[in-house]
Amino acid sequence: MQFIDLQAQYKHLQDKIDSRIRTVLEHGKYIMGPEVQELERQLAEYVGVKHAITCANGTDALQLTMMALDIKSGDAVFCPTFTFFATAEVIAFAGATPVFVDSDEATFNICPQDLERQIEKVIAEGLLTPKAIIAVDLFGLPANYPELERIAKKFGLKLIEDAAQGFGGEINGQKAGSFGDIATTSFFPAKPLGCYGDGGALFTNDDDLAELLRSYRVHGKGSDKYDNVRIGMNSRLDTIQAAILLEKLAEFPTELVKRNKAAEKYTAELSVRFNTPHVPTGYLSSWAQYTLVDENRDAIMAEYKAQGIPTMIYYGTCMHEQTAFKGLGYSHGDFPVAERLARQVFSLPMHPYL
Numbered sequence: 001m002q003f004i005d006l007q008a009q010y011k012h013l014q015d016k017i018d019s020r021i022r023t024v025l026e027h028g029k030y031i032m033g034p035e036v037q038e039l040e041r042q043l044a045e046y047v048g049v050k051h052a053i054t055c056a057n058g059t060d061a062l063q064l065t066m067m068a069l070d071i072k073s074g075d076a077v078f079c080p081t082f083t084f085f086a087t088a089e090v091i092a093f094a095g096a097t098p099v100f101v102d103s104d105e106a107t108f109n110i111c112p113q114d115l116e117r118q119i120e121k122v123i124a125e126g127l128l129t130p131k132a133i134i135a136v137d138l139f140g141l142p143a144n145y146p147e148l149e150r151i152a153k154k155f156g157l158k159l160i161e162d163a164a165q166g167f168g169g170e171i172n173g174q175k176a177g178s179f180g181d182i183a184t185t186s187f188f189p190a191k192p193l194g195c196y197g198d199g200g201a202l203f204t205n206d207d208d209l210a211e212l213l214r215s216y217r218v219h220g221k222g223s224d225k226y227d228n229v230r231i232g233m234n235s236r237l238d239t240i241q242a243a244i245l246l247e248k249l250a251e252f253p254t255e256l257v258k259r260n261k262a263a264e265k266y267t268a269e270l271s272v273r274f275n276t277p278h279v280p281t282g283y284l285s286s287w288a289q290y291t292l293v294d295e296n297r298d299a300i301m302a303e304y305k306a307q308g309i310p311t312m313i314y315y316g317t318c319m320h321e322q323t324a325f326k327g328l329g330y331s332h333g334d335f336p337v338a339e340r341l342a343r344q345v346f347s348l349p350m351h352p353y354l
């Protein structure tokens with residue numbers, strides 16, 4: 001059995017996907033072709049925002065938010081320490097300082113209480129300017145945006161939603177990708193909505209930010225790509241990937257139901273033995289991962305392996321303990337909840353064709 005069975009999905013959608021790819025090969029508009037515009041319209045409609053802007057991958061999407069929000073040296077950007085590296089990487093890459101935040105015990109997402117503590121600490125120290133929060137919809141569950149929006153407003157910070165794993169999730173019917181000032185996602189093949197290579201997107205309701213993001217995405221373009229009004233990057237989604245995503249997006253609502261059915265079944269069977277994932281009332285997870293917590297993780301993973309069931313650890317190292325962030329001066333023990341999660345979490349196979 002596979003951890004994520006992408007072939008099963010391809011078999012299910014093969015005729016439609018093959019035909020979409022053939023259309024692109026025939027019209028030959030491989031960069032920014034009509035499928036890219038069609039996908040951006042459909043993504044905006046699905047998420048329920050004014051603008052969806054595709055780009056080359058989920059990391060670039062986050063980097064583009066740093067550029068559009070003018071985040072730079074001397075700025076503090078708050079993010080969870082228990083996340084994928086890219087969330088924190090883009091902050092440092094922009095020259096700003098990542099300020100890590102502990103996790104909520106029940107949801108594994110950024111802890112709003114610790115976030116307030118960390119913001120107040122940075123203000124009290126007076127060395128950095130608090131600028132933004134990047135919240136992560138870890139394993140598919142949206143972060144606590146009602147609280148995060150209140151905190152962002154209280155301290156005058158921008159809020160960014162890293163929905164790389166969260167696409168499809170909801171809070172009280174509001175879709176992941178629609179929270180904060182800008183949201184980002186990734187279409188890496190293993191994400192809930194994945195393509196057959198690298199891909200990403202940004203979402204916003206702000207017309208000015210959308211225009212800036214579209215400019216930064218193509219060499220800081222003004223009226224066209226040979227009129228360059230700012231320093232940008234080259235981060236476009238390939239037309240072929242957009243074509244594949246159009247067919248996958250059409251199937252996505254059905255797949256989301258299947259993922260939730262699989263998760264329900266896991267929880268029903270496993271809750272006698274494990275601490276199963278907590279989905280707060282009103283929340284819907286897109287189940288990028290189905291993650292358990294156990295003190296005897298290694299023994300349990302070996303037990304599953306012996307039965308032919310693959311498991312993975314997301315994530316075994318918190319950001320504050322990554323070698324690349326040594327210079328920030330954090331120590332072991334700084335984030336007790338996140339550190340315990342890093343020691344005890346493991347994920348089971350999860351995909352709509354399970």
Ligand SMILES: *Cc1c(COP(=O)(O)O)cnc(C)c1O
Nearest residue numbers: 057058059084086087164186188
């Ligand atoms: C996958 C992921 C990213 C980066 O996406 P890529 O498309 O691989 O660049 C960023 N943040 C989180 C939380 C992710 O899981």
